[in-house]
Each structure stands twice: as C-alpha cells, then as structure tokens.
Amino acid sequence: MQTRYKNIYLIPYVLWIVLFVIAPILLIIYYSFFNIEGHLTFDNYIQFFTPVYLKMAASSFWYAFLIMAISLIIAYPTALLLTRTKHKQLWLLLIILPTWINLLLKAYAFLGIFGTYGPANTFLQFIGIGTKQLLFTDFSFLFVSVYIFIPFMILPIFNALEELNPSLIDASRDLGGSPWTTFRRVIFPLTLDGVKSGCQAVFIPALSLFMITRLIAGNRVITLGTAIEEHFLVTQDWGMGATIAVFLIIAMAIIMILTGKRRRG
Amino acid sequence: MKALVRAFILVFIIAFAFMFLSSRLNATQDFAGGGKTLTIYNWGDYIDPQLIKKFEQQTGIQVIYQTFDSNEAMMTKIEQGGTTFDVAVPSDYTISKMKEEHLLIPLDHSQLPNLKYISPRFMNLSFDKGNKYSVPYFWGTVGIVYNADMLGGKKITSWNDLWDKDLKNQILLVDGAREVMGLSLNSLGYSLNDTNEAHLQQAKAKLNQLTPNVKAIVGDEIKMLLANEEAAVGVVWSGDAAEIMSENNKLNYVIPKEGSNLWFDNMVIPKTAKNVKGAHAFINFMLDPKNAAQNAEYVGYSTPNEKALKLLPKDVSTDKRFYPDKATTDKLEVYDNLGKRMLAHYNELFLEFKMHHK
C-alpha cells in the first residue's frame, strides 16, 4: 500500500530536481575545477582555504545567524499577536505585501531614510539623542536584512500557531499554568516545526546575501554571496565563484541534516 | 478544496487576461510593413527614446531595446547566444576582451559615412586600432567630486589630497577594482595599467591607510548619496559627476593632476547580429551630428562627435571639466586589457582592501 502511494508524487518532483537542481549542481562542480585560464586544477579549492575566504565564510555565517535570530525574536510575537486579531488572514497578507515592491527601490528608500538628513535622524534628534551615522553600519545592515527576510519567518510561525488546538492552552491554564509557562511548555514546543522552517527560510538565503552588503553596508560587510557575485560578474573567474558555491551548498546540506534529525511521530 | 480550485482558476484567468492585454499593446506598436527588427543592447536609459522613434520612422525597422547593468553580464549573454543582439554598447576594456573571444563583427566603414564627424582625438584608440570593430558613443574621465562647503572651502586637486587627515569618514569610493587600485597607483606616480607586483602591493598598502577616510564603497547609488550630502568627497565617473552637479550646485568636479582614467562607451556589432545592415544604419544614424547632440543633451554625458559638440549650448561645450582639452586628455590613460589573471589579481587586492577594517 505504501509503495503504491509514494511513486506517483515523486515523478514530477524528481523530474524538477533532476532538471533544475542536479543539472546546475553538476555544472557548478564541473566549473569549480577550472582556473581562470580554463585549465583543470584544484587551485580554487586550495585558495578557498586561505585566510581571506575563511574570514569571509565566518563573517557570512555570523551575520546570517544574527539575521535569523533577530528575525525570530521579532517575528514570533508578531505572529502570535496576528493570530489574535480580528481579520488575521488580511493582516497576514498585508505583512507579505511590502515584499512585492522591488527590492532595489526599497533599498534606495532606506538609503534616504537612514541618511544624515533622513527621517530616522530627524527622529533621533527629536527624542534628544542627536544625529548619528546610521548608514553603512552593522545596525543598518542588520535592520534592512531583517526587514527583507521577516515575512519568511512570520508566515510559517503564523501557520503553526493557527494549527494549535486552543483547548490545549485552556487546559494548561486550567491546570494553573502561568501565561509564560503555557507559552514555554505548550505553545512554543508545538510550533517548533514552524519555527524551524522559518529559520531555514531565513538563514539559508541570508548566507548568500549580496547587494544589501554594498547598498546599505557600503561594502563594510563582505559575505560569500558578494564574493560569488564578483567572481561571476566582475573578474569572470567562474571557477572560483563555483567553488564558493560548492561550499555554500555543502554548508546548507549540513544544516538541513542537523535540523532535520528530530523525527516526530 | 473548492476554495483552492477556485483561487487557482482565478489566478490563471487573470494571468491570461494580462497576457492578452500585453500582446494587444505590442500589436498597436507594430509596424505594418517590413517586419524587420533591430535589437539594441544598451545600458538602461542611455539613449533618448525619441531618437529610437525617429529611426523607426526613417527606416521602417522596428527597434527592440533591451538593457543590461554591467559590461560583464552583457558579455556573458552575448557569449552564450540564444538571443540576437544587433548593436551593443560596451566599454573600452570589454571591447578588447570581446575581440579576443571573437564576439564582434568588423564594421564596414563604407556604410558609416557619418564616422567623419567623430573627433580624430577619439579615433584609433588603443583598445581598437583603426576602429575596426567599434565607434565611440560617449566618453569621459574618472575624477573627484567634492563639496567645498562641507570642506570649509578646501579645494581638492589631486589624488593625494584624499589622504588628508581632515577628510576622516568623508569619502565615498565607487565599487570598481580598476578605479580604486588605479587611483592609488596614480597617486604613487605609477601607471594605472601597472602590472609590477611590487608596485601593486605598494598601492594596496597605501589604500589601507585610506580606510579611516573612507565612509563606504558603493555602486550607482553614489550619485544619490553625494547629491544628498551624505559625504563631502566622492570618486566617480565624469558622466555621473555631471548628473550629481546638476542636482546640487555646491559640488565641483576635478580631474586629479597625477593623471586618471579616460573611458569610452562604444557601439559595436556583436556576432549574434541578424540584421547587420540595419545595425550599420543605426550606428550611422547615431553618428549624425544632430542626433548625437540631441542624445548628448538627453543623457548628459560627453559626446565624441565634433560637429555635434558645436550644436550643444556654449556653457556645456566649453566646460573644461567635462570636455577637457587635448593637453589634459593626453595625460590620461585608457584601461588596457590586462588579461584575466591580472584582472583577478587586481580584484583580489581590492577585496583585501575592502576587508581591511579601521
């Protein structure tokens, strides 16, 4: 019975994987063995393990982690509060809506907002803190990155919360659990799957973030994504770009296996 | 389930309605006869759209205008094929590369009578001797834009002025390895096409000392940031400088006295061309002094067309900052194609500079 069920779903999906995932991966691996002059070599892999790239990899992971953590901290209460609003589906849609405006335009808007004479600094002055340099700092970089990724975190968490059986919460309350205990013992564990898929949907693309590193961080933050971009589009050293991509894919695979281990009933 | 099916059907209906609308819009633009098309591959907003209309009316050829945002991305597209581009507008060093990879079709000068209007200064340049493959479209320099008000009346005349301690956190650099390495090489008195390893390392070490002064290394947004007075000094291309200065008149542009880069964007016919004759007609059309002048006024960059220059307003054509005389341009250098390996090395050094923190 089981086998009969699984075959049919696998066909289109595996077809997609073979065409649009396996084929590009093979191409990437193939390119990673060629140096800039088109000779077959391992040089790219050796070069990856030099301090420049290792430092870059470390900072990519660090920033991706920060972006994920901050997104989670902001997104969870947002999702929780959203589930208690009257027109929750509508509000949820309104959370996604800003993502449909072109990213470059929004980045330009942020350049203006965080600028020396922008509204953010006017506000800081108003509350008595005074003008600060906001642009090209870690703060603005993290702020805008979280801004971009947060809908991807809110959505799965919201869905997980929606599924929660309200009688469970009532039960916990009836048993004398404080709101915090209820949250820690009942709500959070039961929405862990949503949290997990939210974290994946944020952390993984955040690893290869680019453009924002230049626009908002003024190239003060250099990530692996920036380096790949540069190798493909500026130096046209596809080999090195592909090598970094291979490492990104390996890193992602490790993350998936680690977070996917816990099996639920 | 029902809601799901209904929603998806609705999405498909809307999509097909839009598709129909879009094809109707295209149809109204179509030309009755001929059916000949010409695909132009250019930077965004780098031509006066009125000129395209004029060309279409004159020749009956329908123009398809497609845009790119970097030389390298454009080259990749042409290399891979799959699309027909009849005319493209790459920068100088890209032309050498494209020549090497045999991506260009030689021009037939007999079909380009208007070529005679291009100033001899801008013909026969190092990247394309005898203009076998390319015709200059716009040209310019790399220099420094500065806001004298923000600097307390201080003037900047040279690259070395950038290292001034007073400029702490005041400089915006353009995100280009050749430009930034080049300014450091120039400031040391070396050529910006230098390939001597000791010189390059020296230039990189000098750049590291510049870090306290650098506020950010940015792309095209540098124009908006400078016009908005986010920083007092910026290293930019002259075309951008003209645009920034038209928005903020406190700014000034200077070509540093140690020398700098002289750049050209050029029209070429890539090997993907299907309508080679139409491509020649288009290039010739753009070389026509009246059209070239109209285009220069729209885009705001410096035209290499001598006759067109005469048609421009006096205050534009005599502005030494954007139309420097021959004595000045003779001291400037065009980027040589240094080869992939050297270019990668430049980028590596530039990357290390970016990662060097204060």
Next chain:
Amino acid sequence: MKKYKALNIYLVLVFIILYAPIFYLIYYSFNSGGTMHGYGHFTLKWYKEVVQDTRLITIVLNTLVIALLSSAISTMLGVVGALAIRTVRRAPVKNTLLTLNNVLIVSPDVIIGASFLILYTIIGIKLGFTSVLLSHIAFSVPIVVLMVLPKLQEMSPTLIDAARDLGARRWDVLSKVILPFIKPGIFAGFFMALTYSLDDFAVTFFVTGNGFSTLSVEIYSLARQGISLTINALSALLFLFTVILVVGYYFIVQYYRKPRRQGAGE
C-alpha cells in the same frame, strides 16, 4: 481581549516599519524635483509619464503574467513535492530530497541564472517568455515545499489511515482530507513564490531575451543613469492596486461567508 490592546502597539509598530520605505517611495513620487531628495513641489507628472509609456506598461504586464503563472504552477509542483517528501519513510532519502530541494534557495542568483542559461542553450529552448517562466517556476518550488511541509508533518498519519480504512480512494484522501488541512501552507507558499518572482533580477536577466523584459531587470539596468521617479510613481500605482485587490477580495469573501459563520465567534 483587553490586555492585548497594549500588545497591539507592538503590532502597529511592526506594520509602520514594514511600510515605511514604501510610503517614502510614494511620498517622493509626487516630487517635482526629479530625485528622491530635495523636495520641490507637488506634481503628478511622473504619473502621467507612466500612463503614456507603453513599453513600461507592457513590461509591467509581462512581470505580472510571469509572477502569477509561475507562482501557481510552482505551488502545484511544490505541493506534490512536499507530499513526495512526506511519503518517503527512509530518513537518508528524505534528507537527500530536502537538501536537493534547498539548493536553489542557497545558491546565489547569479549562479542559478548562469547555469540555467547554459542549460537552456544546451536543450535549445528559445530565450524569452518560456525560459523566464520555466526559471521562475524552478526557483519558486523549494520555498513552496518549505512552507507546505511543516503542515503536512503536523497531520497525524492516523487520520489518513482512518480515511483509507473507511475505503476512501487516494484522490478522495487527497482532496477531502489532506488538501483542506494544508490549505494555509499552500497559500503561504503561493504568496512567497509570488514574492520570489516579483523580486528576482539576476536569474531573469540571464535567461531573458528577444525583447522580453521584467520590471526588476528594467529597474536594475536603470541604476547607472539614475532611477527616475516614474518608477516610483509606477510602484505607487501597483502598490495601491494590490492593496485594493487584497482588501477587496478579503471582504468579498468575508461577506459571502458571514451568514454561515455567525455565532462561531472569531
């Protein structure tokens, strides 16, 4: 209900931040100055320019067609994929599938774009509408899977077994039990796919051709010359249009549902 009032301030704050850059863009779309700084005076000329620019309108329509079609198709494919992954029992196979699924999310766009371009030229697909649509479907599938899968995993297997034991055929199990249950996940996936498609620049750039262009490609290639406020005006119009559509649709659905829902208390 009352104690949530204070908490709602938090929600309001989140919304203000989410919409701040958009209102900033809209504010400047009325600027006669021509740039996003230094406000001149109020003007509608950028809106006039949008309406007159047939090329721009065609591009917008293309963008919407690609976004809607690719999201719908990739959602279907993604749901099937999530079902496939769930049905697989062996952990290593499951992990491999999941990892492969995420490759396109982690790979930078340039790489995806370049490798798709090579792929299409090898297979011989003409660059243009078809190649762009295929690519958008391809890179939207994984996010749909990521959105649908947790929903599926929440479903208790006994529910499905029960349905089967009662003699339900596979199609019935799917349409009457599984799909209704994972509906929120499906919609989430669809909207995320829409986001991916509307925002994508790099992949589209590489795989497009023959005069076909989307709004993102157009905007990015404008950057060197400076993005004109016409684009702001256009974004403002699109934004307004979407808001009306979303809110309107929602309340229409609510209106028709109301009589049945009364008393259920929401």
